[in-house]
Amino acid sequence: MILYIWLCVPLVALWLYLRKTYAYFKDRGVNHLPPVPVLGNMARPVFRKEHAIHNLCRLYSAFPEDRFVGIYEFVNKLTVIRDPELLRAIGVKDFDCFSDHRLFTSKEDRLFAKSLFGLTGQKWRDMRSTLSPAFTGSKLRGMVPLIQDCSKNLVRQLNEEMKESKSGYLDLDSKDLFSRYANDVIATCAFGLQVNSVAEKNNTFHAMGTKMTKFEFVQLAKMFIMIIFPFINKFVEISMFSKNAIDYFSKIVLRTIKDREENNIHRPDLIQILLEAKKGTLTHENVKDEKDAGFATVEESNIGKGIVKRAWDDDHLAAQAILFFFGGFETVSTTMVFLIYELAVNPDVQSKLRQEIDKCYKENQGKIDYDTINQIKYLDMVLSESLRKWPPLPAIDRICQKRYNLGKPHNKATKDYYLETGSIVFIPIWPIHYDPRYYSEPTRFNPERFSDDNKHNIKPFTYMPFGIGPRNCIGSRFAITEVKAMVFELLRNFEVTPSPKTRVPAELDPSNFTMRLLGGNYIRMKPRNSSVL
Template identity: 65%
Template sequence: MYVLIWSCVLFVTLNLYLRRKYSYFRDHGVNHLPPAVILGSAAKTILKMQHFVDSVNKLYFTFPADRFVGNYDFVNPSIIIRDPEVIKLIGVKAFDHFCDHRNFASKSDPVFAKSLFGLRGQKWRDMRSTLSPAFTGSKLRGMVPLMQDCSKNLVRYLKTEVCKSEEGYLDVDTKELFTRYANDVIATCAFGLEVDSIAEKNNEFYRIGHRFTNLTFIQTLKMFTLFMFPFINKIVDVNVFPKDIIGHLKRIVLDTMANRDENNTVRPDLIQILLEVKKGILKHENVKDDKDAGFATVEESAIGKGAIKHAWDDDDLIAQGILFFVAGFDSVSTVIAFLLYELAVNVDVQDRLRREIDACYEKNRGKIDYDKLNQMTYLDMVLSESLRKWPPAPILDRECEKHYNLGRPHSNATKDFYVEKSFQVAIPVWAIHHDPRYYPQPARFDPERFSDDNRHNIEPFTYMPFGIGPRNCIGSRFAITEIKIMVFDLIRHFELSPASKTRVPAELDPSSAFAMRMLGGHWIRIRIRADQ
């Protein structure tokens, strides 16, 4: 009897609690879709029935006239922005109100807590200002030869494998293959290590990256729980990443820095930059910070150009090295995989790109550097369109720091909506990139959208592959350069076409939930060019 009574009490209490929580947007006049009990708006994603991009798209396109709409993260209300003017407000004009990401980092977890991604407020501003000189065009010019070595190594491997094949071609899952390329680039450009993940498939550096980016069920559960309920870390520290992996990367960074310092070795990589930061000799360059890596490159704000005053300890600097490793390991290979799929299924685009690449190679007698690479207009158009159609970060998050009036959510609303402190705001990059109001026939792969004649038609704050405002991606130049080098070498040597396993049209895999993966894998067919 007591069990029955208490069960009834708990049921009634939970029911009243959920009713109160799920009435939030109705009470505030904000349109939303009915949430699932407990799981909120992400129920189908959590159950792996629908990719989260598709969940957000449904909400975005259901209310086409609204400036912003309501979303429930489990039981917590959040806002999804639809209007470019409101995006500008959140990302730039009212940046002081929305300068931070969700606070879900554990103090004992340096991957997020002390990294540029996890830092908040003034500490983030200081670190951004400290690191921004590391990603200028002049710094990248020195890294390009290191990237080219990794790219050429992969081309040699593919040529060897194609020649071994009786069919005269190779069917490749590009995601796995180019993760190895990205791993080698990070190893050499960030940590000063020479790693060959193609020949040594199970090398230690690759295994570390694989463990970081292929989360176990328990790790995913921890991350998702902290993402939705960040207050848990105020009660107890929850570490998502294994301490042994973090410890190993720490040792690599510290040992390399100590060795460089002892032997007075200078190398154009991230370790060198961290050494200069530690010694207080890294300075901002007095050069115009233009979009020299291509259309998608984000510009550094005044925050990133401020004077460097803060003194950082080893843990602060190590956290940046680890973040750079984690961010570059997966995201770059994802962009390359989707881009190569589009080239494989759009032969006319591939042929035109090859003609530009061949012309550039012949004109410069094979000597391709940072500046020559970024003078290739069609290559930049192709990459820009791929980032439009398949953005590596399909949603951006911000947390409100101060009470703020967002105005009325739609024309029928009777009152303004006020965002409270700690309220979560999301910008649906994928949905906006696929909105026909901004990009006609959004499912079509059309690099001409980014030609000199057409790019001015792109409405501000509707193209955000590397984020917006002062909190944009600091490594956009690095990523774009790394991708262009690989695509340049691949298209110069090979012809791409759909493989038997290639799904056309491509779809996101719902079982991957939050990761950007194609249903059925990222398969393409590679042949050596007939004129090679």
């Protein structure tokens, strides 16, 4: 009997806890889908029945008239914002109430805790101001030749492999190909290294990058633990990332900074920016008529334009370079994968874009720089639509830092809903990009949405591929320029078509928590007719 009682007590306690937890939104008049005990609304993604993105879309579409809805992420209570005006308030107007992200790692984690993503409060503001000069058009102009070297090297390697191929074409895993291209760009622009992972398949830099960014069972298990038991941060140091990989990249950064200091070496890359930040000589340039890299480019807020006198230690400097690698390796390569997929399955768009690229190349006599790449309007339209249809960040979050009134969730609500301090706000970028109220035929790839005649019709805060407000992606200009340089060289030299393995229409793989296509990311590349080169 005593044993029976001891077994029942924790079960009853758990049942009472879950009952109270899952009554949260109902008690406050916020619509939500029925939760499953412990798993909340995450059962279908956890059991690989549905991709997490589609799970979020199902919730978003279930209550089309609501300004916001609730979702249970296991036992966490997330408020999902659907109303663009609320997004404006949270992302910009009342940014001070929502300035921080939540972390899934220990506060002592060297990668995120000291990086721009993980820093909070004044330290984040100071680091944002420190780094923002690195991503202006004037700085990127110096980096474009480094990016172009990588894109031309990619073309050379593909040409060599095609010559060796008996078929005269290549069926490729585009994720592997573009991960290697992104790896080489980051190596040269952020770490000051010359790496050719496109040709050298087993080079250490790429292997360590893959090790750090690949989410396997162990990483996912750690993430779920941190989501379900966030308080564990106070007792145990948990990092989802390989310590060996982090140490490897940190040593490269610090060794390069030291070498440049001792030998007075200057190179237009992120290491140089970090070196200037360490010395306190980094300043914001007063550049008039700064041209954006394209429609998707985010605007730097006044926070990023502030003057900073703070001295940063080596760990802080290394963390920024590592975060730059993490963001560029995964999100940029993912953007490339889906853009090239859309060009392969939309040959009319590919043909029109190639004509624009050929025209630009001829008019500039082959001398392509930052400004000429970003003046190709149709290239920007195609990339903007690809980012709309396949945003590399499907959703982002913010932590509410003081009690905040969101108002009534819908017309039938009888009382306002208040976010408590520490509440999590979820911004569903992907579902908003597919909302037919904002984009007609949202599943159709239509670059004309972003033409000069149409782009003014896009409602503010319904297009967010790089986030919103002062905490948006600092590297949007760099990412856009990197992708455009790659597309420019590829289409000037090759035709892209679906391979026999390409799945049309595309569908996300529910067995993967990242953005991977069901059946693989395969495409076919073949040389263009030599007469048009």
